[in-house]
Amino acid sequence: MxxxxxxxxxxxxxxxxxxxxxxxxxxxxxxxxxxxxxxxxxxxxxxxxxxRTENNRYDSAGTRVIRGDIITSDRVAIAYTQPGSTADEDVRVYPFHELFAPISGYTAMGRTGLEGAYHRTMMTTSLNFMEVFRNDLLNQRSMGDRVVMTIDSDLQYYCYTLLGEYNGSITVVDAETGRILAMVSKPTFDPNLVKEQWSELVSEDNKSGNLLNRSTQGLYSPGSTFKIVTAIEYMRENPETYRDFSYTCNGSITIGDHTVHCEGAHGTVNMESAMAYSCNGAFVTMGMTLDRGKYGELIKELGFGSKLIDELPSSKSTSTINRGTDDFEMMQTVFGQGQTMESPLQNVMITAMIANKGVMMKPFIVDHLEDANGIVTERTEPRELKQILTAEQVDYLNQLLTATVNYGTSPQAQSPYCQVAGKSGTAQYSSSLERTHAWFTAYAPAEDTTIAITIMLEQGGHGSPNAAPLASAIVNYLYERD
Ligand SMILES: [Zn+2]
CATH class of the missing domain: 1.20.5 (Single alpha-helices involved in coiled-coils or other helix-helix interfaces)
Structure with missing residues (x-):
C-alpha cells in the first residue's frame, strides 16, 4: 500500500x-x-x-500604426481612419463634413488644424508593449493615440446652424478655464473632398477663404466692442474719478479737422450710459485724455501682437497705438475704428477675462491625449495668463455691460433664464458707411459667469439687431438642454 x-x-x-x-x-x-x-x-x-528625417519617420509609421481619431469632449469621433489592407489604402473619414473642418483641418494636401498639430500623436501608439507585440506577431497594425477636444458636439452643431447663411464665426469659451466649447467658421470646406476640390479651394478667383478658420485667423475692425478696452484704460488712469465722468452728446464731436458722429444725440451721459448707448462722443472724450503709451501697453497686455492659441493656426491681432500716435488715429481707435484689427478669438478672450473676475486664461481646444484604450497620456491644465482688472473694475465693467443689454443698444441679447452682459459692434470695413461687419460679444450669467460668446458676422450690418440675438439664442440653448 x-x-x-x-x-x-x-x-x-x-x-x-x-x-x-x-x-x-x-x-x-x-x-x-x-x-x-x-x-x-x-x-x-x-x-x-x-x-530619414523626423517627419518622414512619422509618415512611414503608417506601416505599423493606424492613425488615431480626433473626438469631441462628449466622445463623438469627428475624424477617423478606415484602414485599407496597406497604409496607402487607408481612408481618413470626416463624418460631419463641414461642421468641424476649421478645427480638424485635413490630411489630404499637406496637413492643417489638429491633423497638423497632432500628427505625431496620432501616428504613435501608447498601447502597452505586449499589445503592440501581439499585433506585430499577428501582422496587424496598432491603433494610434487619440486627440480629445474641448469642443461639445451638440453646441458646435447648434452654433453652426445658428450662423446660417452668414459668413463669419461663433466662438464659445468656458470663461473660468479657457476651454473652447464651440468654434464655428463659415464659409468652410468638406475635409473629405479636399483633394478633389483643391484647385478650386486655392484658386485666385476664390475670394471666400474657405480654408480660413475665421475665429482664430480672421482679422476685423473691432467696432464698438473696443470701447471695453478704452473703458478699462480710462478706469486705470482715473481710479478715483471715473464714476464721475460726464459728457453731453449733441450727436457729434470735432477735434481739430476731424468729426466723429453718434447715432443721434445722447444727451448727458456717464460711463455707464455712454457704454449702454454706445456714445462715440463720450468715448472719444475719454480716449483723448489717455496716455497713448499706456493705452498701447494695455492693448498688448490683452493679447494683441501675441499668438493666442497653441493648437491651431492663428493670426495675431494688431494695433498701431503707441506714445507717438497722432490725434486722428487715437480718435478713431478709442471707439473701435482706425487701424486696429482683431480676431474673434482675441475678442472672446477679453470678454471671458471680465467674466472670470479680471483674470485672463489661455484658450485651449485639446482637453487631453489618450491611447486607443482611453488611457490618458497627457492633459491640458487651464493656465492663467494675467490678472488684468481689480475686483472693483470688474464690478463696474459688469455694470456697464449689463446696462447695455438691459436698457441700452442691445436688448436683443436678453435671455429669460439669466442676466446677459455684452457689447455690440458695427465695424465699417470700407469707406462706405453702409458696408459693415456685425459683432456681439457677451458673457452669461453675469452674476456667476460660466461662458463667454463672440459672434462675428461678415457684412452682417449692425451688431445689435443681427449678432446680439445669436448670443441670446446660445445662452437659451445651454439652459434649455440642461
Ligand atoms: Zn453720443
Missing amino acids: KSNEEKEQRKKRLNENKHIITVGVILGLLLGAMLGYFVWFMVSERQETMA
Missing part, C-alpha cells in the same frame, strides 16, 4: 516537474522572442531614424 502511494506521489511530482519544465521552456522562448523583437525593434527604429 505504502509503496503504491509513494509511486503515485513520485509520478505526480514528476508530472508537475514536466509542467514546470514545459512552462519554463515556453517562457524562455517567449522571452527570447521578445528580446529578439526588442533588439530588432531598436535596430530597425535606429536605422529608420538615421535614414
